[in-house]
Amino acid sequence: MILCAAVMMCMSCQQKSADNAETAGNENVKSTTMEDLLTRRSVRSYTDSIPPMEVIEEICKAGTYAPTGMNRQSPIIIAVTNKEMRDRMSKLNAAVMGIDDDPFYGAPVVLVVLADKNVHTYIEDGSLVMGNLMNAAHAKGLGSCWIHRAREVFESEEGKQILKELGIEGDYAGIGNCILGYTKGDYPEAKPRKENWVYWVK
Numbered sequence: 001m002i003l004c005a006a007v008m009m010c011m012s013c014q015q016k017s018a019d020n021a022e023t024a025g026n027e028n029v030k031s032t033t034m035e036d037l038l039t040r041r042s043v044r045s046y047t048d049s050i051p052p053m054e055v056i057e058e059i060c061k062a063g064t065y066a067p068t069g070m071n072r073q074s075p076i077i078i079a080v081t082n083k084e085m086r087d088r089m090s091k092l093n094a095a096v097m098g099i100d101d102d103p104f105y106g107a108p109v110v111l112v113v114l115a116d117k118n119v120h121t122y123i124e125d126g127s128l129v130m131g132n133l134m135n136a137a138h139a140k141g142l143g144s145c146w147i148h149r150a151r152e153v154f155e156s157e158e159g160k161q162i163l164k165e166l167g168i169e170g171d172y173a174g175i176g177n178c179i180l181g182y183t184k185g186d187y188p189e190a191k192p193r194k195e196n197w198v199y200w201v202k
């Protein structure tokens with residue numbers, strides 16, 4: 001019995017209707033998930049427009065449903081749509097690299113993932129949240145990219161000050177910044193996969 005419908009691959013097509021997933025049977029839902037996983041790319045050019053709050057909330061929700069070690073749910077997400085805070089975080093991130101450019105590539109939204117260092121799976125937990133956020137963003141037709149150096153930013157005095165201002169208490173380490181927005185220009189193509197990714201034992 002064929003369990004999965006044929007995976008419809010559209011490598012250059014990012015815009016997808018979430019309604020398909022909501023209304024289709026299970027087989028098509030699976031196929032949409034596969035398509036999303038294969039066609040998500042890191043986007044490095046954005047328009048200034050902030051996507052609707054409900055879409056950003058849904059993407060965050062997908063993050064909160066990532067698996068976590070022993071279901072400890074060690075990560076948190078700081079969802080930044082405020083331009084002043086977004087720019088402040090961008091500057092801190094740039095300072096880690098010693099550059100002046102915007103490491104967020106103009107994206108208007110940043111979902112910062114941090115995780116509780118006291119949970120021994122915190123890096124894995126936070127990384128899976130990042131994966132969910134990026135894949136959910138793609139499923140919702142938005143561009144995204146993991147921007148690194150969250151660890152250094154939130155180890156810095158100003159990073160700690162931001163957490164304090166936001167009333168976030170705890171032993172949190174920065175895992176990553178998921179930038180979000182509408183893609184400007186061409187959607188990137190996947191690089192070829194390396195040889196020997198998978199070693200089969202059949």
Ligand SMILES: Cc1cc2nc3c(=O)[nH]c(=O)nc-3n(C[C@H](O)[C@H](O)[C@H](O)COP(=O)(O)O)c2cc1C
Pocket residue numbers: 040041042043044145146147148149188190191
């Ligand atoms: C841990 C991690 C850190 C990354 N940091 C950055 C970054 O700081 N800036 C950036 O432009 N891309 C960053 N990326 C995105 C990668 O460069 C990108 O995933 C890779 O080139 C593959 O491209 P794709 O995501 O389009 O498949 C990061 C990705 C990961 C997983």
